Amino acid sequence: MQFDQAGAQALMEITSRPELVFVRGQGSWLEDHQGKRYLDFMQGWAVNCLGHCPQPVVEAITRQASTLLNPSPAFYNQPSMDLARRLTQASCFDRVFFANSGAEANEGAIKLARKWGQLKRGGAYKIITFEHSFHGRTLATMSASGKPGWDTIFAPQVDGFPKAKLNDLDSVRALIDDQTVAIMLEPVQGESGVIPVTAEFMRELRELTHANNMLLIVDEVQTGVGRTGAMFAYQHFGVEPDIMTLAKGIGGGVPLAALCAREEVSVFKHGDQGGTYNGNPLMAAAGLAVFDTIAAPGFLDSVNARAEQLSKGLIRLSDKHGMEGERGLGMLRALKLGRDIGPALVKAAINRAPEGLLLNAPRPNLLRFMPALNVSADEIELMLSWLDELIAQAD
Ligand SMILES: *Cc1c(COP(=O)(O)O)cnc(C)c1O
Numbered sequence: 502m503q504f505d506q507a508g509a510q511a512l513m514e515i516t517s518r519p520e521l522v523f524v525r526g527q528g529s530w531l532e533d534h535q536g537k538r539y540l541d542f543m544q545g546w547a548v549n550c551l552g553h554c555p556q557p558v559v560e561a562i563t564r565q566a567s568t569l570l571n572p573s574p575a576f577y578n579q580p581s582m583d584l585a586r587r588l589t590q591a592s593c594f595d596r597v598f599f600a601n602s603g604a605e606a607n608e609g610a611i612k613l614a615r616k617w618g619q620l621k622r623g624g625a626y627k628i629i630t631f632e633h634s635f636h637g638r639t640l641a642t643m644s645a646s647g648k649p650g651w652d653t654i655f656a657p658q659v660d661g662f663p664k665a666k667l668n669d670l671d672s673v674r675a676l677i678d679d680q681t682v683a684i685m686l687e688p689v690q691g692e693s694g695v696i697p698v699t700a701e702f703m704r705e706l707r708e709l710t711h712a713n714n715m716l717l718i719v720d721e722v723q724t725g726v727g728r729t730g731a732m733f734a735y736q737h738f739g740v741e742p743d744i745m746t747l748a749k750g751i752g753g754g755v756p757l758a759a760l761c762a763r764e765e766v767s768v769f770k771h772g773d774q775g776g777t778y779n780g781n782p783l784m785a786a787a788g789l790a791v792f793d794t795i796a797a798p799g800f801l802d803s804v805n806a807r808a809e810q811l812s813k814g815l816i817r818l819s820d821k822h823g824m825e826g827e828r829g830l831g832m833l834r835a836l837k838l839g840r841d842i843g844p845a846l847v848k849a850a851i852n853r854a855p856e857g858l859l860l861n862a863p864r865p866n867l868l869r870f871m872p873a874l875n876v877s878a879d880e881i882e883l884m885l886s887w888l889d890e891l892i893a894q895a896d
Contacts, residue, residue, distance in 0.1 A: 526553025552873035581780035603722035603748030604637025730831030
């Protein structure tokens with residue numbers, strides 16, 4: 502099959518893509534338009550938590566598609582109620598609003614915190630976020646993000662997101678004033694290069710927000726739903742946040758997101774929040790299949806076993822090639838290359854023959870690994886052996 506130049510030309514140019522069209526996927530493997538296979542350790546940026554086309558999700562979608570697609574969010578549907586119950590029972594939250602993307606869930610979290618500030622805190626609206634954080638691409642979530650340069654691309658910004666330094670409590674304290682309503686953070690900063698918060702910092706933030714009558718918001722769009730080896734990453738730290746957002750893995754490959762909040766904080770009035778597709782039963786059915794797979798006895802144990810295998814393998818590679826080690830939490834890990842060969846490695850990996858390898862370099866000196874949570878031990882060893890060769894060739 503030829504590459505479809507005219508088709509590519511019809512898509513708006515927003516990023517540089519290789520001239521490949523992926524036509525099918527199964528588990529940790531993708532296949533392109535020329536029949537070449539790729540071992541996928543990106544999985545759509547941690548979206549395909551059960552790999553490509555996982556059977557439980559495919560079956561759930563197929564069943565739901567021929568039963569009920571869209572009664573409209575003006576009415577209840579059972580899959581969305583079932584999934585909301587699963588999420589509230591597995592967490593410290595009481596209420597769920599479903600959305601379609603991480604940015605939209607975070608936008609909802611920001612609105613909810615501001616609403617709570619209006620009702621309970623005399624109009625306090627500022628939300629302290631962190632340098633290098635990533636919360637999405639709407640105007641408000643770009644403003645909340647700490648990505649360098651994002652304050653000017655689409656100026657003027659949405660006001661009210663002062664930036665502190667991760668794992669530095671004094672930098673947070675220095676920003677608090679009587680207009681501060683919340684602190685929002687990723688338990689592991691994903692896009693900035695897999696930087697986990699310390700347990701101490703997370704606990705200090707919880708104490709600080711309690712002491713100042715402020716909300717603690719965790720953006721678990723990348724870390725939630727099993728990615729870090731716990732159902733939700735905040736559970737590693739022994740704290741209970743007030744608001745949590747989920748997306749990426751929760752849908753296992755389909756657009757699904759969730760805004761979760763404690764009862765006292767669930768203060769939207771009718772009309773404050775909504776969306777044509779919120780709680781769509783087709784997406785909720787996919788979410789249920791994902792959740793039940795991950796919550797099944799033993800699943801997270803095997804995620805942790807595979808994560809340890811990956812971590813050890815990355816340390817071996819780091820030692821062998823004079824790199825700077827690895828870091829991460831569960832199945833969200835990074836190899837610190839110690840030199841700016843990340844982009845070259847990504848390119849060499851995809852061009853590898855006869856089979857390619859899909860890797861991600863969020864920074865030039867770093868590779869990030871987000872395999873399927875059910876990746877096999879053999880697939881991890883295969884990836885490590887290919888990466889070993891690719892590094893040797895790149896140096
Ligand atoms: C990916 C991501 C987002 C944005 O999610 P979209 O679905 O792309 O809007 C927000 N926060 C974090 C932590 C993310 O990793």
